[in-house]
Amino acid sequence: MTTLFVERMAVETDGSGEAVLMIHGLGGTSNVWTPVLPAMGRHRTIRPDLPGSGRSHRVEGPLSIERFVHAMQRVCATLGLERVHVAAHSLGTIVAFHLAVATPRLVRSLVLFGPVLCPPDSARPAIRARGEKARAEGDAGMQAIADALVQGAISTETRTRRPVAVAAVRELVMRQCPDGYARSCEALRCWSPATRTRSPPRRRCGRSASASGGRG
Numbered sequence: 001m002t003t004l005f006v007e008r009m010a011v012e013t014d015g016s017g018e019a020v021l022m023i024h025g026l027g028g029t030s031n032v033w034t035p036v037l038p039a040m041g042r043h044r045t046i047r048p049d050l051p052g053s054g055r056s057h058r059v060e061g062p063l064s065i066e067r068f069v070h071a072m073q074r075v076c077a078t079l080g081l082e083r084v085h086v087a088a089h090s091l092g093t094i095v096a097f098h099l100a101v102a103t104p105r106l107v108r109s110l111v112l113f114g115p116v117l118c119p120p121d122s123a124r125p126a127i128r129a130r131g132e133k134a135r136a137e138g139d140a141g142m143q144a145i146a147d148a149l150v151q152g153a154i155s156t157e158t159r160t161r162r163p164v165a166v167a168a169v170r171e172l173v174m175r176q177c178p179d180g181y182a183r184s185c186e187a188l189r190c191w192s193p194a195t196r197t198r199s200p201p202r203r204r205c206g207r208s209a210s211a212s213g214g215r216g
Contacts, residue, residue, distance in 0.1 A: 003055075006078045009071060010055035012047040015040060018108075019081050021072060022047045025090025025114070026184055027149070027173045029054030032089065046084070048075050050092075052180030052187075063180075063187040068095045069102055076106060087111040091188050094118065098193075117193065124189050131185030134178040142181065146173035 001014045012030045020043045022033045030047035031054075037045065049056040051071055052063050072095060076084060085108050088096035093115040100107040119127060133141040150159065150166055159166055173181075 005057070006048070006075050007071070008057040008059055009051060009075065010049045010057075011075055011079075013044065013079070014047075015042075015044045017043045019044045019046060019079075019084040021076065021081075021084045021086045023068075023072065023086065023088040023092030023095050024050065024053070025088075025092045026188055027053075027145075027176060027181060028089065028092075029172060029175075031168075031172065033087070036087075043085070046075065046079065046081070048072070050095075050184070052184045053176060056180075058177065058180065063183040065094055065098060065187060065191045068187070069098050072099050073103060073106075082106070083108050085109045085111065087113075088115075089113040090116070091184070094188075094191060118191050119188055127185050127189040131182040131189065134176075134185070135182040138178045139174070142174050142176060142178055145181075146170045149173060 001012060003010060003012050005011070010030070014037070020040060022030070022045055024030065024032045024047075029049050033045070033047050048071070050068055051059045075081075082105075084106060086096045086099065088110070090113070093110075093112045094117065096107075096110055096112065097115075097117060100110060130145050133145060135141075137144070146169070150169055154166060154169060
């Protein structure tokens with residue numbers, strides 16, 4: 001496993017074979033993909049921390065979906081990747097959709113977990129509130145956000161029977177830079193594409209590939 005920095009973005013790479021770009025969601029890092037890596041043994045995985053998230057260094061200016069898309073394009077260009085499968089979760093699926101539309105020759109297929117094209121209007125106030133809490137309260141606010149996500153986004157069965165998964169979710173969120181998390185919330189909350197884009201191609205990635213729904 002190798003970690004490098006592409007324009008201040010932390011990027012983990014591992015393995016060999018067809019490339020799979022793995023894009024995490026809001027409050028995530030490259031580590032969210034760790035549980036599925038054993039299934040990726042015949043592929044080269046590229047797992048960036050999006051700007052404002054995880055180990056990626058602070059970047060100036062507002063974050064946006066367009067900026068995330070451009071960041072993924074730069075990662076692929078820097079690593080010399082001409083064709084990639086893209087796996088994405090939650091906010092990352094929005095980035096993946098628009099990466100596929102912007103550069104269809106780059107994206108071979110999409111594997112999406114909790115796919116959305118934009119957040120529903122009913123969810124935007126809560127996203128804004130999370131961002132404001134992170135910015136106003138710093139680390140204490142991130143802890144409160146993490147605990148609220150555990151209660152609201154993780155099933156009772158998981159909370160009861162899989163304490164390690166609960167701990168992992170809390171750690172992912174609590175280790176985020178509060179300012180970066182707040183700006184990522186704004187990027188998600190403000191995203192409202194004027195037009196629906198055509199669906200990008202979906203093909204098989206290795207033995208299996210699918211679009212999977214779920215909470216982001």
